[in-house]
Amino acid sequence: MDENSKYKELLNREGIKSTRHRNAILELLEESEFPQTAEQLFITLREKTASIDLSTVYRTLDTFASKNLVIKSNRVDDGKALYELNHNEHKHHILCVGCHKLISIEDCPIGELKQTLKNKIDFDITGHKLEIYGYCHDCKKYKLPPGNHDNL
Amino acid sequence: MDENSKYKELLNREGIKSTRHRNAILELLEESEFPQTAEQLFITLREKTASIDLSTVYRTLDTFASKNLVIKSNRVDDGKALYELNHNEHKHHILCVGCHKLISIEDCPIGELKQTLKNKIDFDITGHKLEIYGYCHDCKKYKLPPGNHDNL
DNA sequence: ATGCAAATGCAAGGCAGTTGCATTTGGCGA
DNA sequence: TCGCCAAATGCAACTGCCTTGCATTTGCAT
Numbered sequence: 001m002d003e004n005s006k007y008k009e010l011l012n013r014e015g016i017k018s019t020r021h022r023n024a025i026l027e028l029l030e031e032s033e034f035p036q037t038a039e040q041l042f043i044t045l046r047e048k049t050a051s052i053d054l055s056t057v058y059r060t061l062d063t064f065a066s067k068n069l070v071i072k073s074n075r076v077d078d079g080k081a082l083y084e085l086n087h088n089e090h091k092h093h094i095l096c097v098g099c100h101k102l103i104s105i106e107d108c109p110i111g112e113l114k115q116t117l118k119n120k121i122d123f124d125i126t127g128h129k130l131e132i133y134g135y136c137h138d139c140k141k142y143k144l145p146p147g148n149h150d151n152l
Numbered sequence: 153m154d155e156n157s158k159y160k161e162l163l164n165r166e167g168i169k170s171t172r173h174r175n176a177i178l179e180l181l182e183e184s185e186f187p188q189t190a191e192q193l194f195i196t197l198r199e200k201t202a203s204i205d206l207s208t209v210y211r212t213l214d215t216f217a218s219k220n221l222v223i224k225s226n227r228v229d230d231g232k233a234l235y236e237l238n239h240n241e242h243k244h245h246i247l248c249v250g251c252h253k254l255i256s257i258e259d260c261p262i263g264e265l266k267q268t269l270k271n272k273i274d275f276d277i278t279g280h281k282l283e284i285y286g287y288c289h290d291c292k293k294y295k296l297p298p299g300n301h302d303n304l
Numbered sequence: 305a306t307g308c309a310a311a312t313g314c315a316a317g318g319c320a321g322t323t324g325c326a327t328t329t330g331g332c333g334a
Numbered sequence: 335t336c337g338c339c340a341a342a343t344g345c346a347a348c349t350g351c352c353t354t355g356c357a358t359t360t361g362c363a364t
């Protein structure tokens with residue numbers, strides 16, 4: 001049990017045990033640039049760290065989500081659950097529908113809306129999901145047809 | 153077959169047959185203020201228009217979606233598929249995670265961001281999807297944890 | 305080291321959605 | 335109006351994603 005236990009303090013702070021699997025999952029999530037499905041994580045875990053059960057992956061991720069260590073969301077097109085580390089930094093991705101590249105942006109336009117809604121209809125926003133599609137610098141010149149991501 | 157066939161032209165224009173079920177589903181969607189799950193639609197259909205099979209509901213909705221007559225999306229918290237008529241008007245909903253109520257808002261905060269991104273990284277936004285969730289006026293006082301407290 | 309609650313593996317189960325196939329139906333042409 | 339045929343539907347079985355019950359193992363406080 002080398003330096004894997006660098007997550008131990010983090011986990012103990014949340015009142016849960018530090019285990020081999022939990023450390024491995026945290027490590028893997030830390031390496032992941034984008035949200036992953038449970039199965040993607042499961043497969044990678046099987047490859048690098050001996051055996052783990054899929055139900056353990058789900059249970060661990062849900063535990064982490066309940067502690068706000070990870071953020072669980074659902075993929076727009078097929079509804080599969082996605083998990084990513086909660087860096088407590090707020091950011092969104094924009095997807096280029098030409099080359100499928102994901103680009104991170106720090107801009108978030110929800111701030112004002114939050115206050116507006118609170119005043120208008122007394123609604124407390126606790127979270128949101130924003131997905132933006134379009135063409136990146138490189139792809140716009142090819143003018144590929146967009147998918148069914150219209151509106152706007 | 154009374155005036156239900158008011159949808160006939162619409163369906164024929166898309167190259168598909170006008171049937172009892174399809175008319176009923178279109179009518180129901182037209183009456184629905186918010187996106188519905190397939191099962192909600194199924195139950196309502198069973199109540200008003202004799203028998204229909206759940207698979208027919210799914211197949212019909214998918215057909216409509218492929219013709220862009222309806223918009224299919226996924227509920228943020230549980231990933232269930234939602235279907236709504238495509239009115240080609242731009243609007244967003246906010247979801248109360250306490251009671252699952254959906255509230256329409258006309259505000260759309262993407263406008264400015266669109267220009268910002270164009271200037272900053274030369275990205276052309278062609279579409280987006282925004283999902284907002286939180287607690288509505290009625291639910292915030294109960295401080296219910298997120299979950300399926302439909303029809304509180 | 306020991307004991308116990310928490311974590312895990314395993315297998316079965318649950319639920320949303322899909323599919324294969326036999327039957328029915330809409331709509332066109334005769 | 336009739337009959338035909340592809341399209342639509344019902345039915346039941348099935349898939350995939352995820353959850354749960356229970357027996358076993360493991361982390362960690364003492």
